[in-house]
Amino acid sequence: MKRFPTILLALPAILVTNTFADEAGEKVLRQLDAAARPSATRSLVRQTIRTSGGAERAFTLEICTSADEEELLLVYTEPARVKGVSFLMLNGRSDTWTFNPKTRRVRKLTSSTQKRRVNGSDFTYEDFGDAGKMGEDYSADYDGEETLEGELCDRIVLVPKPGGPSYSKVIAWVGREPRVVRRADYYDEEGEELKRLIATDVRLVDGAPTPHDLLMKSLRGDRSTRMQLVEVERNLEFNGGIFTLDHLQGR
């Protein structure tokens, strides 16, 4: 079961009663997958949570993905309070294990727990999904075109296939050149608006369009989480099996 595209190319999911995808929507989805160009990648990300009270909390994360992006390892490197907290996604990112350095325990997350907000942010575990394989998880309906920040985008509605993510639907605005999600609105299981992702500062990294600034804004309160890509390396070769439970446990 695939989840969402990598947070860096993020695009959320949908679960609505409309299960009939149209050709135009599927075409946009295929183009989005093709543009993602999966590769073994290491990213350093600065995450800033802005609370409804105006306070800010900053985190730094290292995210590694395997060559086919089926596997992901995320490690918090800052602040000291969460340093070493890690999670590993395997099997097309459908199975997630967390590692707590304090208790030295590896624990598997259930599908319900993957809906949990990670460290108080507006991102959930399931938001750290699989890039480049959206078509395996979602059906897409074309919903017209719209100009966002001066860029013409195709608007598609993504409908999760059975066993997909927990959102009821996601509306995504996909830029045409390059093909990358510029904005995504997430809806909860009751069909209510939940949060909005805005992707900016898109740069080509080894040919893959990569947003370097992702802002997830809650639509139910004045809070947000920004993830800024500080560093990214693609086409790496990870030695020593870092995408294994043994590696997670031995960190």
Added chain:
Amino acid sequence: MRGAFRLILLLNTTSVFCAELSGELESTLLAFGVADTIYWQQAARARTYLRQDLGGGARVELGLDATTYSGKTSLRLLDLLPESYETAIDSLATLLFGADPRARADPPFLWAAADAAGQLPSFNSIRLDRALIVWPGPGFTAEVGRQPLTWGAGYAWNPTNVFDRKNLLEPTRMPRGLDAIRVRVGRRVRFEGVLRVDDRPEESGAALRASTSAGGWDLSAIAARQRWRRMDWERWMEPEKDDPPSVVEWEAERPYLVLFNEEVERITLGGDLRGEIRGVGCWVEAAWNRLDLGRDFWDLTAGVDHLFDWQTYLLAEYHLEGEGRRDPNDYSLNDWMKTLTGERAGMGRHYGFVALNHPIGELSELSLLAFANLSDRSTWLEAQLEHSLADDLVLAAAADLPFGGEEDELGRFGPGGFLRFEAFF
């Protein structure tokens, strides 16, 4: 950009000769009730960890844990026992100490046992908590030295965690370091071999554990053997069974070992299974313990967890304590003392644990915990609030409310709570 990121890292970790230093300072104001009295205690705890990569994936880890206490640090252990045992304890104290009123009032063998078990947190201490060398060899990883040994799918109880025991009231606290040699091999099926090193070679324990994932489930099996030091707190009551204890026999630092010690060979066979059914996480963990002295027993833990759409997390767990008593009327001095000193997880046969956790805003979390001895129906309730004051500063506050009768496991305690600051660096 890359340089900028590294600068950020340097600002938040201290480099000592390229080693990485981190740690935690903790200051706790604790109130705890025993019988009808509430006591106060303040504790300061500092943990520091040094980690140095040695190249080729090898590394060394050092950790120190220092704690000091002030306030009420001299609780009488007799206060934790029902009054009905005072006569028995007094008889033993008289036998050992004659008419010494101080020793009779607070017999030192009880203290020694509690100290060794680390159950009463009233002794200032500095201990080496980690002294570990990790070496990833070809196809295996060796971990040699002082390290935590933690196993099991259970949250509050872990029957397969044969070398250590969780603190029931704070199961997420950092486990203590134990001297051991551990070798891990395999990827799809992972094997761990552990040699737990004790004072004497014949007391060292060993364990072999295999774990894997299949069909969305994690499962493991463990076999372990160890020499287990157990206390028989009632042996002195049966002089025909053994010579009555004598002061002459005392080992200066650990008299209770001579007086009540039993050396038992314990063989444990167990395993655990964790997965989910219809979105509900579920797990079961069990261990069969074969003893060469005394009755063999089973321990079992089973639990479920679920995150609701509104971000409330629920965890519930049941525990069968194989050596526990079904009927609270059967509680004995041995049951009380083994539980107070941490040799056993509890006196009753059946236990339950429920935890509810819910985020309050973005910086706080509220937890409600209930821990119950289902055999005598005594219960411990706790409400805990954790709030992030800054990136690396957390304030936690808790209020406890036990329920139960005078002779019940948790009924001797009164209301309490704590206020704790935790700073990380």
